[in-house]
Amino acid sequence: MRLLLVSALAFALAAGTAGAQTRGAEFNDPAGDAGNALDVTTVDVEDNGTDFGFRVLMPPGFPDESDIIEILIESDHNPATGRTSDGADYGLFFQGGNPSSYGLVKFQGDGFTQVHFDDVEVVWGTGLEFDIAAADLGIKTGFDFKVLTGVGLPLQAPNADVAPDTGYWHYDLGGPPEPIVLDRVLTSAPKKPRVGKAFRLQVAIRLVQGDASAIRSPDGLICAATVGKAKVNATAKRLSATAAACDLTVPKKTKGKTLTVKATAQYGDQTKSATYTAKIAP
Numbered sequence: 299m300r301l302l303l304v305s306a307l308a309f310a311l312a313a314g315t316a317g318a319q320t321r322g323a324e325f326n327d328p329a330g331d332a333g334n335a336l337d338v339t340t341v342d343v344e345d346n347g348t349d350f351g352f353r354v355l356m357p358p359g360f361p362d363e364s365d366i367i368e369i370l371i372e373s374d375h376n377p378a379t380g381r382t383s384d385g386a387d388y389g390l391f392f393q394g395g396n397p398s399s400y401g402l403v404k405f406q407g408d409g410f411t412q413v414h415f416d417d418v419e420v421v422w423g424t425g426l427e428f429d430i431a432a433a434d435l436g437i438k439t440g441f442d443f444k445v446l447t448g449v450g451l452p453l454q455a456p457n458a459d460v461a462p463d464t465g466y467w468h469y470d471l472g473g474p475p476e477p478i479v480l481d482r483v484l485t486s487a488p489k490k491p492r493v494g495k496a497f498r499l500q501v502a503i504r505l506v507q508g509d510a511s512a513i514r515s516p517d518g519l520i521c522a523a524t525v526g527k528a529k530v531n532a533t534a535k536r537l538s539a540t541a542a543a544c545d546l547t548v549p550k551k552t553k554g555k556t557l558t559v560k561a562t563a564q565y566g567d568q569t570k571s572a573t574y575t576a577k578i579a580p
């Protein structure tokens with residue numbers, strides 16, 4: 299069994315959850331069905347596509363040394379592997395007290411062996427919190443689990459809780475949301491370029507996230523215009539939530555030449571360009 303140092307808990311917890319996008323689900327068990335054991339009522343499970351975590355919510359206060367919590371994981375959805383009695387493949391054993399302790403074990407038949415993974419975090423926050431990398435348990439898409447509590451070992455009714463009351467809960471890994479990709483820069487000119495006249499090139503970006511897409515104004519826009527080889531001043535301007543523009547004045551004596559406007563649009567840290575060309579009309 300490993301010692302769980304309370305002073306190190308807050309740091310480990312913060313490091314494990316910082317910045318990660320997660321999905322999750324809540325599981326519920328009746329209150330008042332645990333005798334003198336810790337009463338499991340709510341278990342939050344969440345994942346970020348790589349790691350998943352349990353929070354077995356408990357009232358304030360640290361459990362004492364007679365309090366036992368076990369989180370049992372049926373990692374392969376196969377009752378023929380793991381523990382003979384219920385097919386559980388891995389278990390986290392937690393015991394309260396000062397110091398409290400925990401152990402992570404792999405079940406085989408009627409026995410088990412302790413296992414160690416570098417990414418495991420076990421802390422007491424708003425209850426027992428347990429984070430682990432899905433790959434460490436060979437979990438790819440989901441798993442079954444249950445939570446047991448008791449007073450001393452072995453866990454025995456009436457001072458015990460089994461949640462859920464029969465079988466296992468099931469959790470599917472949601473994985474991280476698909477990224478939003480700056481797919482394309484769209485340009486359109488309401489009016490043709492004419493010698494000596496103002497010209498506006500409208501610019502929008504197309505964002506794609508999985509099957510969904512949206513058109514909107516870029517976060518930033520750089521306009522570079524030329525007629526032949528000569529540079530032409532062009533100004534970037536935001537028009538609305540869905541469009542921006544490159545504004546310029548077409549130089550004189552350019553009839554029949556080609557106006558080229560390169561619009562480089564920015565969305566977050568992504569950039570993409572589109573080039574518009576047209577023959578200058580008189």
Ligand SMILES: [Ca+2]
Nearest residue numbers: 327328337338
């Ligand atoms: Ca309960």
Ligand SMILES: [Ca+2]
Nearest residue numbers: 376379380385
């Ligand atoms: Ca199994």
